[in-house]
Amino acid sequence: MLTRDIKQSSLSAGYSESYSKSKAYELLQDEKIQKKIQELEKEHNQEHFKRLSTIANKELETILLSSDNDNTRLRAIELIYKLSGIIQDDKISLNVNNASINQNVKSLDDFYSNEHF
Incomplete structure (x- = not known):
């Protein structure tokens, strides 16, 4: 081999x-x-x-x-x-441990448009 x-x-x-x-x-x-x-x-x-x-x-x-x-x-x-x-098939999986926010799967477009950077 x-x-x-x-x-x-x-x-x-x-x-x-x-x-x-x-x-x-x-x-x-x-x-x-x-x-x-x-x-x-x-x-x-x-x-x-x-x-x-x-x-x-x-x-x-x-x-x-x-x-x-x-x-x-x-x-x-x-x-x-x-x-x-974390990203698979243009999806991003976010697990947010915040009582007021609970996000699971977002598209990359949603992720980038929400000004995370």
Whole structure:
């Protein structure tokens, strides 16, 4: 899974050159091996996405704090909310713990028009 090369992976696992040439493709036909590769790829992709999300959030926060352009700052806020899962399908979920206000789901247009910024 890490090398994306059947022969190299089998050599790294300790198999001989001749075995790697002849049997590596057969190993990939094994259901247990296929399942394990899928599990490892899923774990790898999840960790990679977490790292990228962290980097993206830091960059968006930098843009938010340093930009003089209101549209740029609003777009950064929107993207931060989308990455964090607050906004889904152009809806924003707000849970306000205030006795006089109880908002659940608003559209982005409603959110921006209410001058929250």
